[in-house]
Amino acid sequence: MTDVLPLQxxxxxxxxxxxxxHALVTRVTHWVNAICIFGLLMSGLNIFMAHPALYWGQSGSxxxxxxxxxxxxxxxxxxxxxxxxxxxxxxxxxxxLGAVRDADGDWHERAFPYWATLxxxxxxxxxRRWHFFFAWLFVCNLAAYYLFGLTSGHLRRDLLPNGAQxxxxxxxxxxxxxFKLQFPQGEAARxxxxxxxxxxxxxxxxxxxxxALTGMTMSPGMDAIFPWLVDLFGGRQSARTLHFxxxxxxxxxxxxxxxxxxxxxxxxxxxxxxxxxxxxxxxETP
Amino acid sequence: xxxILLPRRKFLGLGAIGLGAxxxxxSGRLADVPSFEELIGDAQYLTYGAQRLLGRNxxxxxxxxxxxxxxxxxxxxxxxxxxxxxxxxxxxxxxWRLAVDGLVVNRLSLSLADLxxxxxRAQITRHDCxxxxxxxxxxxxxxxxxxxxxxxxxxxxxFVVFHCADFYERADDGTGQYYESxxxxxxxxxxxxxxxxxxxxPLSVGHGAPARLRVERQLGYKQAKYVMRIELxxxxxxxxxxxxxxxxxxxxxxxxxI
Numbered sequence: 004m005t006d007v008l009p010l011q012x013x014x015x016x017x018x019x020x021x022x023x024x025h026a027l028v029t030r031v032t033h034w035v036n037a038i039c040i041f042g043l044l045m046s047g048l049n050i051f052m053a054h055p056a057l058y059w060g061q062s063g064s065x066x067x068x069x070x071x072x073x074x075x076x077x078x079x080x081x082x083x084x085x086x087x088x089x090x091x092x093x094x095x096x097x098x099x100l101g102a103v104r105d106a107d108g109d110w111h112e113r114a115f116p117y118w119a120t121l122x123x124x125x126x127x128x129x130x131r132r133w134h135f136f137f138a139w140l141f142v143c144n145l146a147a148y149y150l151f152g153l154t155s156g157h158l159r160r161d162l163l164p165n166g167a168q169x170x171x172x173x174x175x176x177x178x179x180x181x182f183k184l185q186f187p188q189g190e191a192a193r194x195x196x197x198x199x200x201x202x203x204x205x206x207x208x209x210x211x212x213x214x215a216l217t218g219m220t221m222s223p224g225m226d227a228i229f230p231w232l233v234d235l236f237g238g239r240q241s242a243r244t245l246h247f248x249x250x251x252x253x254x255x256x257x258x259x260x261x262x263x264x265x266x267x268x269x270x271x272x273x274x275x276x277x278x279x280x281x282x283x284x285x286x287e288t289p
Numbered sequence: 290x291x292x293i294l295l296p297r298r299k300f301l302g303l304g305a306i307g308l309g310a311x312x313x314x315x316s317g318r319l320a321d322v323p324s325f326e327e328l329i330g331d332a333q334y335l336t337y338g339a340q341r342l343l344g345r346n347x348x349x350x351x352x353x354x355x356x357x358x359x360x361x362x363x364x365x366x367x368x369x370x371x372x373x374x375x376x377x378x379x380x381x382x383x384x385w386r387l388a389v390d391g392l393v394v395n396r397l398s399l400s401l402a403d404l405x406x407x408x409x410r411a412q413i414t415r416h417d418c419x420x421x422x423x424x425x426x427x428x429x430x431x432x433x434x435x436x437x438x439x440x441x442x443x444x445x446x447x448f449v450v451f452h453c454a455d456f457y458e459r460a461d462d463g464t465g466q467y468y469e470s471x472x473x474x475x476x477x478x479x480x481x482x483x484x485x486x487x488x489x490x491p492l493s494v495g496h497g498a499p500a501r502l503r504v505e506r507q508l509g510y511k512q513a514k515y516v517m518r519i520e521l522x523x524x525x526x527x528x529x530x531x532x533x534x535x536x537x538x539x540x541x542x543x544x545x546x547i
Contacts, residue, residue, distance in 0.1 A: 050421070051421070053419070053420040053421055054418070054420040054421035054422050056422075058422075061352065061356055061415060061423070061425060062356070062358050062415060062422075062423040062424050062425045063422060063423060064358070064360075064362045064418070064422035064423065064424050065360075065362055065422070066359070066360040066362075067358070067359075067360075126540070127419065127420070127541075128536070128539060128540030128541040129326065129540055131419070131541070131542065132326070132329045132330045132332065132333070132540070132542070133329055135332045135333065135336060135542075135547060136328075136329040136330075136331075136332040138332075139332050139335055139336075221417075221421075221547075222336075222340075222546060222547040223349065223415070223417050223505070223506050223507060223508060223546060223547075224336075224340040224344075224506045224507065224546025224547060225340065225546075225547070226349065226350060227344060227347040227348055227349045227350070227505075227506045228340065228343045228344030228347045230350055233350060239415065239417065239423050240422075240423055243421060
């Protein structure tokens with residue numbers, strides 16, 4: 004069985020066919036999720052600007068030691084210097100983080116540039132409204148997906164790697180295929196490869212629930228209702244830090260995900276997530 | 290009509306609105322839709338409804354003395370800049386009287402000594418600022434329920450409004466006085482107190498002397514400082530800009546349990 008067909012040879016002899024690849028629920032929840040994540044990430048950065056420092060434990064504010072901080076020093080008259088700090092390590096980030104230039108060219112001591120935040124350059128009240136609106140939609144959408152994924156067998160059948168796929172040899176071969184940018188065009192494209200399964204399950208099963216639960220732990224009302232949330236994450240400020248880390252993992256996932264879509268054939272891949280049909284090369288000529 | 294008066298209808302309608310809003314977001318026409326911000330803001334009624342449904346009487350966590358923050362940050366007004374407040378401060382609040390009125394059977398006028406003579410409650414709780422930081426401190430005062438029991442709210446009363454001595458942002462027309470409001474669920478919650486002490490000492494001016502509200506399941510801006518008058522009302526649209534609080538009038542959620 005060939006996982007990866009030589010492109011050129013196959014294309015000349017056989018006709019490509021469309022096969023059913025993504026269920027309707029998968030497609031709808033994918034795009035609703037994409038909109039929510041986009042809104043949540045950008046409004047989240049806006050909210051973070053109000054206090055761009057992270058702590059570990061139950062509490063933390065200005066005079067407590069921060070594990071991470073975005074800041075600015077304005078010793079010079081004209082241009083402030085932006086920096087990020089992890090513990091004792093400081094890195095200059097002028098122009099990107101801490102001290103940024105607006106579209107009109109003016110410098111501002113602000114954690115993030117204007118293009119990275121929604122709904123505007125800096126508005127905590129409005130950004131919170133956006134964030135919680137998309138948070139509700141995100142959680143309902145995720146719940147709908149879980150319900151579908153568990154009842155239809157989608158999660159078990161399509162995303163859970165089987166024993167053979169998790170063997171080091173199989174994983175290594177898949178890693179090599181990814182590095183050589185060899186993506187399956189034939190029958191194998193009907194299914195996810197091991198690295199895809201791990202990435203998707205990691206996101207759906209770990210990172211997305213983590214971001215939702217740590218978000219809830221920041222709510223004083225939810226902490227009263229579910230005190231175990233505070234214990235689970237070791238305090239509200241720890242939960243806030245984990246929320247930020249989870250958001251960064253989502254950004255990392257999106258970067259790799261989009262890169263893979265582009266490399267694997269963006270038109271075919273994006274179309275398959277809209278119409279559900281993926282164009283593949285059949286294994287044998289009919 | 291104040292949106293705060295219609296939580297249930299909003300609560301139900303929001304699900305349907307959600308998908309429409311998502312479609313609008315995709316089409317990139319956000320700026321053209323005048324009600325988009327209002328729509329997005331309505332998610333607070335979903336949060337309010339959900340939190341009331343899941344844990345109407347849930348208690349905020351109480352911590353131990355070792356968890357108390359060494360430096361409890363002062364935020365918002367640091368010192369009210371009115372002559373009236375300065376005069377009260379000059380005589381160490383001997384002349385301060387807390388008015389309790391509005392939709393009540395008995396109007397009250399309480400001195401600081403009266404407040405201290407009421408049944409007391411001390412609690413070590415976490416204060417969460419809307420900006421993202423938290424600080425832990427021990428608050429002591431009289432449960433608001435004890436004060437309200439003496440005033441006896443009329444059946445029409447639905448909200449408790451706290452009028453404060455400070456102008457956080459004084460406008461030319463004289464508005465900008467700080468105020469806040471809560472519903473009766475929070476008002477009668479056992480951890481809702483009118484605090485006169487922080488960490489065993491009388492409140493400093495920065496922390497709201499002589500008395501401030503502690504409503505422990507909500508964010509910092511609900512913890513009204515320099516409380517001068519407690520008014521029971523049926524609706525909130527007659528105060529400030531109609532949203533039930535200084536910060537709610539400026540785009541923040543009235544229900545700040547999130």
